Amino acid sequence: MNNDKPKIACLPNGPYYLLNDMTPQTIPNLQDANGDTCATVTGVALCRCGGSRNKPFCDGTHGKIGFTDEKQTDGRLDKRQDYVGQRITIHDNRGICAHAGYCTDRLKSVFKLGEEPWIDPDGATAEEIIDTIKQCPSGALSYTVDGIESCDQDRPPMVTVTKDGPYAVTGGVELLDQPMGEGASTEHYTLCRCGGSKNKPFCDGTHWHIGFSDDKT
Numbered sequence: 001m002n003n004d005k006p007k008i009a010c011l012p013n014g015p016y017y018l019l020n021d022m023t024p025q026t027i028p029n030l031q032d033a034n035g036d037t038c039a040t041v042t043g044v045a046l047c048r049c050g051g052s053r054n055k056p057f058c059d060g061t062h063g064k065i066g067f068t069d070e071k072q073t074d075g076r077l078d079k080r081q082d083y084v085g086q087r088i089t090i091h092d093n094r095g096i097c098a099h100a101g102y103c104t105d106r107l108k109s110v111f112k113l114g115e116e117p118w119i120d121p122d123g124a125t126a127e128e129i130i131d132t133i134k135q136c137p138s139g140a141l142s143y144t145v146d147g148i149e150s151c152d153q154d155r156p157p158m159v160t161v162t163k164d165g166p167y168a169v170t171g172g173v174e175l176l177d178q179p180m181g182e183g184a185s186t187e188h189y190t191l192c193r194c195g196g197s198k199n200k201p202f203c204d205g206t207h208w209h210i211g212f213s214d215d216k217t
Contacts, residue, residue: 005157007174008191010201013069015045015058016167016191018159046159046167050195055214056161072198080183085121088129089144092119096181098138098166098190099205107132137168138203139185152187164214166190166203175201 009017024039031037045058049067052059061067078095090110103111109123110132121129126145133141134153143150157171169175170188178201180186190203194212197204206212 005172005174006159007176008159008169009176010048010069010178011045013067014048014062016048016201017043017045019043046193048191048193048195048201050193050212056167056193067195069200071200073204078181083117083119083121087145088121088126090119090121090129090133091142091144091149091183093140093181093183095140095199096138096184096189096202097140097205098203099208100137100165100190102135102137103132103141106135137162137166137188138190139188140181142183142185152185155187161193161214164212165193165207167193 004022007019007022009019011017019041021042024041026037026039046056047054047058047061048069049062049065051061051065051067053061073095075095078093080091080093083090083092104113107124107128110120110129112118112120112123130143130145130150133143133150152172153170155171157173158169159173160168160170162168168188168190172187174186175189175191180189181202191201192199192203192206193214194207194210196206196210196212198206
């Protein structure tokens, strides 16, 4: 395998294809009509319609249920807002939030569910806020301190199949041919796998509302 980071391709109305190695490899015991060997890149198809009986892998169910990858949002929420405090500025893009709840669960004095404005950048220490923002899986939250915007975390590439939730992608795995949200992280993001997100391919929290389960049956 080469040293390039893996990539993810969203197949039209089909699965995600996790490309682990972009260098074509010869397939043993396979040749074309001319006797030439056949080769392909190394990858795996991951379910994103929510219906596979072999989750997280695709089993072709998307074709049977008429899954569509059409984005249903109009993009109005895809904008980054700044909440300026004395020591830290918090940036937030509601349009790409996966509603995992790490911020509102961990630091209620700053991230105030159901209130407006919902972020109080002076509600805790900058260190506490930074630690909480680093837990945000979607990349909706980021921050600036002393005029310097935070850089993405430096982690090895990984796709984590979260329990009854999205694929949590970390480590700069490239998402091919998909526009990212305003101010969105390219180091980490979340991809829908319940099939119901209105902001495909990104998670928008719909799995919570529909009771998505990643059981294989």
